[in-house]
């Protein structure tokens with residue numbers, strides 16, 4: 001039996017922000033196709049996500065925010081504009097519930113010893129969604145919901161969140177700041193979207209801004225010398241990953257020059273730490289990545305490393 005679960009849901013394909021939007025349903029298709037073509041699909045445990053409960057969402061976000069998204073979900077044929085690049089269609093609310101529920105399915109399987117790690121191929125992504133605000137292609141913060149669930153259901157007191165998306169995880173930081181049970185480590189291109197780095201970060205949120213043009217050497221040095229030592233010292237009981245592949249050199253939205261091998265290198269480092277600290281427990285969530293080719297090759301490199309093959 002595989003030690004890695006691949007969690008997704010058909011509803012995540014029905015969230016559509018319009019023709020030409022880079023955060024498209026094709027992103028999930030591209031990853032699934034690459035999993036089949038590479039043969040990896042035969043060796044993961046494929047599981048459907050479940051809808052998150054509205055109660056858990058309201059413990060992660062403000063109740064006001066959850067109700068606003070729920071009440072304003074549009075009917076078929078209409079769109080609701082949340083900000084200049086974030087929209088909802090009739091499928092978005094359900095997609096967001098299944099995306100936010102994927103971490104619960106992953107954690108239940110891990111703590112039931114059915115597998116040791118999981119990749120959640122879900123959308124909309126989540127790491128820009130703040131406590132009281134959707135933005136940047138994100139409606140609810142999937143990884144923060146998973147952290148809340150891990151605290152409540154499994155009583156974890158040391159949860160690490162590693163965010164290697166090219167954009168800063170402002171939403172995750174907004175939700176987990178000042179929570180000593182969570183360590184948030186985010187590397188990102190700077191200056192760059194969302195242009196909202198807090199003047200004074202809280203002690204549990206560590207920032208690793210790297211310039212445009214960042215390549216494999218700079219990225220790996222940053223992780224080897226700065227990020228991973230902090231992670232080891234925290235001795236986490238669980239590692240959650242915001243896995244964005246928009247730092248890839250082929251990505252059309254950002255300006256880093258990472259390659260597939262950087263994603264497998266970093267994943268192997270995280271596995272080694274998880275093996276030493278927490279019996280290999282890792283849950284990874286799809287965030288960005290907008291070149292379908294680079295997304296599928298980067299994500300399969302990441303998943304292959306999770307599978308240890």
Ligand SMILES: [Zn+2]
Nearest residue numbers: 165167244288
């Ligand atoms: Zn991103």
